[in-house]
Amino acid sequence: MNGDRFGGSVGRAGRNAGLCWLVVALLVGLTIRQGVAGSYRWFSLAGIAIALMVLPAAARRDPYAMPPWELLILVAIPIVDAAILGGTVVSPIAVYLAVAAVALIVAVDVHTFTSVRMNRPFTIALVVIATLAVGATWNVAQWISDAALGTGYLVGDRTQDAANRAMMIDFLYATIAGSVAGVLFTGYLRRRSFAPTASAPHPREAPEEGEEEPDPTPSFVRGRFDVSEERIGRFVWAMQLVLVGLLVYGIVVRDVTTITNAAIALAVTFLPALLERNYRLPIEPELVAWLTTAAFLHTLGSAGLYDLLGQWDTLTHALSASLVAATGYTVVRSIDLHSDDVYLPSRTMSAFILLFVLAVGVVWELVEFALDLAAQRFDFDAVLAQHGVNDTVGDLLFNLAGAVVAATLGATYLTDVSRRLVDRLDDRRG
Structure with missing residues (x-):
């Protein structure tokens, strides 16, 4: 992280380390002050x-191996602001x-x-996510603290809607x-000459010389439950026909x-058929069924099941989150x-997918919040609506549950889809 990572000299690394340790010393003092004052969040x-x-x-046992001092100043600003101002x-x-x-x-x-x-580019995307x-x-975490410990960080004396509004404003600040x-870090990393280490080994999941290419991973559903492609196709068509019926009814x-x-x-x-026809992307029937089921269940919920069955919203959020996770996994694995x-081991990939789904959940909740505000302002029924902070937190938690399912159970199957996607892209470029 010192000069050799960002193209600086040894002298610059020394100056950088000196400034960094000054910032760290300041922050240690302010952190102790926050703890004594009982501000445990900031502590x-x-x-x-x-x-x-x-x-x-x-880790290096080297006092010079410090991050760039500019980043530490950026981290220190809100801590100084809270502790002093x-x-x-x-x-x-x-x-x-x-x-x-x-x-x-x-x-x-x-x-x-x-x-x-x-x-x-991948680093910047990771920072935003x-x-x-x-x-x-x-x-x-604040909501859990309020519910379990009786604190007033998020809910307190607020109503459900007021607490939800406060959360949405915080999400907007984060966005x-x-x-x-x-934007700032793109220029910063370019100026600092951040680039992958050329000499670093890049492990790949490829067969050794003289070893046969492994067989493709079996279909996630057809290979385990003996379900034919035609049966999956009929299942998808049935859901599409119901959606057509709902559209006509509406x-x-x-x-x-x-x-x-x-x-x-x-x-x-x-959409899958369009991508496969126009871009020759390999879309398995299981992925089509997965996507169609998520859209189908959400539409049934909007048609009345959300009001009749309290857990229907939980089901649709978990399924939609698993689909978002699967999409993120496939795209990132294809880049990998x-x-x-870019190289991400499986454990790192799982962590990235969880971050990705949480980030998408924030954007989705902001969209719902915006539609809710628009519906109230212009007096129309919102296509998507929020029902208080408990509902929003529940959505986020079940989003995470869906992400965990997709990142664990579907990893092997989705890796194979990613490989076929890369092969198609290579064929198109060739």
Whole structure:
């Protein structure tokens, strides 16, 4: 993380280390002050930040192996603001800019000290995703603290809707900060000449010389439950016919919500066929059924099951999250297999997928919140609606559950899909 990682000289590394240790000393003092004052949220956040800052030096046993001092200053701003000024108008966005800076420090640490390899665009994407994921995790943690310990961090004396609004505003700050950090860090890493280490080994899951190429992974459903492709296809068609029926019903009764949800869901179910026909992307029948089922169940919920069955929303969120996780896994794994500059071992891939789903969950909740506000402002029925902070937190938790299922049970199958996707892309380029 010192000069050899960012193209600096030994002298520059020494100056950088000196400035970094001054910032660390300041933060240690402020962290102790926050702990004595009983501000345990800031005490915890600052303590984690300090640990991540000094991790490279501790791992290498080299006091010069410190992150760039500019990043540490960015991390220090909200801590100084909270400890000395008591918080100002810039505090919410500054906090998430600090989170983004810590995410960048962690990303470069991982790139430097492990077998993980990331190029500059992938690193920036990871920073933005991690910032949104931290926003989700932090708010869920506050909600759990309020429910279990009786604190008032998020809910307190607020109503469900007021607490949910506060969470959405925090999500908005995280989104703004993540986007700003993405722009700033792109130029910063380019100026610092961040690039993959050319001499670092890049392990690949390829057969040894003289060894036969392994057989493709068996179909996830057909290979385990003896279900034919034709039967899966009929199952998909049946759901599509029901969606057509719901669309017609919505048009007849002039129900805008049903029309919108059914039309969007129906369009989504035809997306795999469009991708396979126009771009020759390998779409397995199981993936088509997976996507169609998620869209189908959501449309049934919007048609009335969300109100009749309290757990229907839980089911659709978990299934949709597993689909988002599967999509993220396939795309990232394809990049991993296709690019020599990116390598993510399976454990790292699982962690990335969990961050990815949490980040998508934040964006989705913001979309629901915006539609809710628009519906209230212009007096129409919202296509997507929120029902208080408990509902939102429940959605995020079941999103995470769906991500865990996809990242574990579907990993082998999705890896094979990613390999075939890379082969198709290579064939098109050839």
